Amino acid sequence: xxxxxxxxxxxxxxxxxxxxxxxxxxxxxxxxxxxxxxxxxxxxxxxxxxxxxxxxxxxxxxxxxxxxxxxxxxxxxxxxxxxxxxxxxxxxxxxxxxxxxxxxxxxxxxxxxxxxxxxxxxxxxxxxxxxxxxxxxxxxxxxxxxxxxxxxxxxxxxxxxxxxxxxxxxxxxxxxxxxxxxxxxxxxxxxxxxxxxxxxxxxxxxxxxxxxxxxxxxxxxxxxxxxxxxxxxx
Numbered sequence: 001x002x003x004x005x006x007x008x009x010x011x012x013x014x015x016x017x018x019x020x021x022x023x024x025x026x027x028x029x030x031x032x033x034x035x036x037x038x039x040x041x042x043x044x045x046x047x048x049x050x051x052x053x054x055x056x057x058x059x060x061x062x063x064x065x066x067x068x069x070x071x072x073x074x075x076x077x078x079x080x081x082x083x084x085x086x087x088x089x090x091x092x093x094x095x096x097x098x099x100x101x102x103x104x105x106x107x108x109x110x111x112x113x114x115x116x117x118x119x120x121x122x123x124x125x126x127x128x129x130x131x132x133x134x135x136x137x138x139x140x141x142x143x144x145x146x147x148x149x150x151x152x153x154x155x156x157x158x159x160x161x162x163x164x165x166x167x168x169x170x171x172x173x174x175x176x177x178x179x180x181x182x183x184x185x186x187x188x189x190x191x192x193x194x195x196x197x198x199x200x201x202x203x204x205x206x207x208x209x210x211x212x213x214x215x216x217x218x219x220x221x222x223x224x225x226x227x228x229x230x231x232x233x234x
């Protein structure tokens with residue numbers, strides 16, 4: 001039986017997938033889906049806005065930047081099919097928030113437990129850089145997600161851009177806080193009031209993981225702490 005949270009999440013995902021607010025992004029994701037990468041010639045690319053994924057009754061909400069052109073835009077699942085996702089899902093698994101450490105395609109059996117993943121942009125942008133106008137267009141979905149996953153107690157933001165736009169969305173839905181984008185730092189724990197928290201992590205992009213700016217231990221520790229804070233409200 002699907003509860004109210006599940007129905008809301010499914011309805012929201014249908015709406016996200018049908019969104020065409022950003023002409024540049026719509027054209028780009030469709031073009032990528034047609035030309036494909038040589039290694040994925042046999043794939044039928046998703047080529048649409050990538051929906052949210054996870055447990056709609058979750059207490060932990062994970063916010064990324066945007067799908068990768070040959071990752072989520074190919075597989076149709078957020079953070080799936082690229083190296084960033086490999087790092088993220090392994091960390092979720094080790095924190096007890098996923099039933100397996102890998103995410104390769106939509107039908108691979110992956111389930112999240114008490115975690116729900118979204119992004120501040122649902123379309124893969126050229127060079128992984130959405131414009132501010134495109135991020136603003138996607139704020140509607142971010143605010144809808146915060147309302148839909150209404151039991152969240154902890155938000156884990158992956159990267160400074162996700163942090164900035166999550167703060168904006170929280171303000172817009174009426175959650176008062178005093179935090180500014182300058183407060184971002186890996187491992188920062190920012191109280192939001194009413195027992196809710198915002199945790200910061202560097203994004204698990206190859207730019208950060210290949211250089212050692214973000215290690216597996218650093219990422220794991222953020223999610224271990226997220227679980228601890230979520231359980232404090234039991």
